[in-house]
Amino acid sequence: xxxxxxxxxxxxxxxxxxxxxxxxxxxxxxxxxxxxxxxxxxxxxxxxxxxxxxxxxxxxxxxxxxxxxxxxxxxxxxxxxxxxxxxxxxxxxxxxxxxxxxxxxxxxxxxxxxxxxxxxxxxxxxxxxxxxxxxxxxxxxxxxxxxxxxxxxxxxxxxxxxxxxxxxxxxxxxxxxxxxxxxxxxxxxxxxxxxxxxxxxxxxxxxxxxxxxxxxxxxxxxxxxxxxxxxxxxxxxxxxxxxxxxxxxxxxxxxxxxxxxxxxxxxxxxxxxxxxxxx
Numbered sequence: 098x099x100x101x102x103x104x105x106x107x108x109x110x111x112x113x114x115x116x117x118x119x120x121x122x123x124x125x126x127x128x129x130x131x132x133x134x135x136x137x138x139x140x141x142x143x144x145x146x147x148x149x150x151x152x153x154x155x156x157x158x159x160x161x162x163x164x165x166x167x168x169x170x171x172x173x174x175x176x177x178x179x180x181x182x183x184x185x186x187x188x189x190x191x192x193x194x195x196x197x198x199x200x201x202x203x204x205x206x207x208x209x210x211x212x213x214x215x216x217x218x219x220x221x222x223x224x225x226x227x228x229x230x231x232x233x234x235x236x237x238x239x240x241x242x243x244x245x246x247x248x249x250x251x252x253x254x255x256x257x258x259x260x261x262x263x264x265x266x267x268x269x270x271x272x273x274x275x276x277x278x279x280x281x282x283x284x285x286x287x288x289x290x291x292x293x294x295x296x297x298x299x300x301x302x303x304x305x306x307x308x309x310x311x312x313x314x315x316x317x318x319x320x321x322x323x324x325x326x327x328x329x330x331x332x333x334x335x336x337x338x339x340x341x342x343x344x345x346x347x348x349x350x351x352x353x354x355x356x357x358x359x360x361x362x363x364x365x366x367x368x369x370x371x372x373x374x375x376x
Contacts, residue, residue, distance in 0.1 A: 120369035125241035145373030152366035194225035220253035274316035282309030
């Protein structure tokens with residue numbers, strides 16, 4: 098009972114802070130899944146679905162012109178993992194992401210903000226991928242502690258340039274470069290497994306402290322605004338904070354099939370879903 102109490106105290110402490118990060122998934126997943134084949138006792142494989150839906154990722158300009166009002170990133174991908182000795186996971190995701198930015202025009206021009214107070218930048222859906230690893234550091238009964246690191250990359254183009262609350266103003270892009278959004282993070286945290294009447298089904302709650310960094314290289318994207326005619330350049334963006342957290346739970350069936358749901362909230366709204374099968 099003392100171990101359970103400690104776990105919930107950690108969750109409550111993390112829940113009182115703000116969140117900025119990639120999803121961690123269940124950080125102790127290397128010790129949760131096992132294959133029924135004896136010949137693969139030291140090695141097993143998992144495949145599944147990876148979905149991450151960020152309703153606001155906190156970004157600011159690298160030239161100190163201000164913060165982006167709202168950044169949405171939606172990712173749907175396949176998930177692949179290799180497990181070693183039930184202590185180490187090596188994983189990768191391959192799929193598609195879409196990013197939309199809604200921001201004050203003042204981030205690229207202080208003189209323009211009075212005419213165009215808000216702009217929307219809808220980026221094309223494009224190929225994205227991530228890779229990383231997890232390892233258990235400690236295991237005692239139902240309590241586990243793990244560490245994770247991962248890298249994410251997405252290279253979109255700007256599909257169009259929309260104006261919000263604009264009358265009689267036209268915009269024309271001068272170039273359509275392939276931009277680059279990248280993010281990396283490391284995380285550390287515990288999990289605790291609760292068995293439901295039998296060992297066949299269990300629920301694993303987890304939390305993690307994360308250290309991350311995001312950057313968005315806009316490759317000098319330029320556009321022209323008429324009335325009067327002027328040329329503007331979108332500045333590169335970066336994350337506003339490095340420290341964050343994640344809280345979630347994994348439902349396990351026979352330690353072979355798992356479904357994970359993870360929420361990031363308070364100052365960031367995001368939902369992560371992962372379903373995987375061990376064979």
